[in-house]
Amino acid sequence: MQNRRKKARRMKLLRRIFLVGLPIVVVGSMGYFSLKQLLGASESTASSQFYNNPSYQEEASEDDDNNSIPGGKTTVDTGDLEEEITNNDNVTLDTTPESITVIVNKELRLPSDYIPSDLLVPDVEYSITYYDEKKLMRKEAGEALKKLFDGAEENGYILCGVSAYRSYDRQYQIFTNNVKTQGMEHTTKYSAIPGYSEHQTGLAIDISTKSVNYRLDASFGETPEYEWLKTNAHLYGFIIRYPDDKTAMTGYSFEPWHIRYVGKALAKYLYENNMCLEEYYKFTPSEDYSQAISYDNLEDYGINPDDVKVPTRIPTKKPTPTPSLTPTPTEEPTDTPEPTPTPTKKPAKPTKEPTQTPEPTEEVTVTPEITPTDTVTVTPTGEVVTPTEEPGTDGGTEIIP
């Protein structure tokens, strides 16, 4: 009897616990699960955004295939989001400054006020350790450069950045300075006219390696680093912009050190079809790119003739830099008769040329001593590049494109 009452009481208690407890458990767990679901949802959207980010995907795939094929060819995931280019039948000339595939050459210029909006210093080794404008590249190109250098390193090749972005103003300074110190003829052979340098796009960089003392000259083309670069650069979206078999088309002599970012799709297409940008865009240079600029038409190219006025020709006496403006009267008169023509790029310059020509010749002898002092801007002291090469690079050879 007592047992039965006890049992009944226990049942009652259980029922009460059940009735009160269950809702608590149900509501509680509902809260827990919905909270978890919420968290899970935000986690998954975050990760899907992350994976949709092409740069992340590339990074991931690069980690996956670190292995390289014995031939020195690196395997990189090329199956990215860019659409493959299969032909250039309907391609139109891309002269949009901010376009990744823009073409800039001796006849296609950038606006003097064009400055890329997304410049940054790529996370790679440079031949200089301090900050300099020339370390800058556009974001996308800089990130690709990092992958290129990493890819090279994985294969035992150490590449080094030397000179990338060059503003219009800096190119102007270099160009006019070179004309002053080395003459027009020599300068136009090696220096781009401001506005015509691919370096202004922020998509080009001159690179080198330690074994050639970070020089930007033919010696880099002899290194195993260059061999690797030549066959692998396109996998990272870069091209050798001025190859040795395209000089007539590009207008520049072979520059193994100058690479240009164009994106993987175009780089792959150009590499596989052995084309340079000019060929791809079916661009025909007029008159074999014969340099149209002269002392007579500087203004047509946005250059103030005063900025290339040579002081007096007393090579032995260097301490005459300040009075540079006074001793120029001889050239003044010659400039006046100029018809100040409109867009005529090729004014005949018979009489004046001869007067100027002697300069280049003299310049040869002068250069060695002048360069160190005059090319100041170009030859930052900390530069690892040997003083002899610098003029050839920033001031000469490389300056250019």
Ligand SMILES: [Zn+2]
């Ligand atoms: Zn260059």
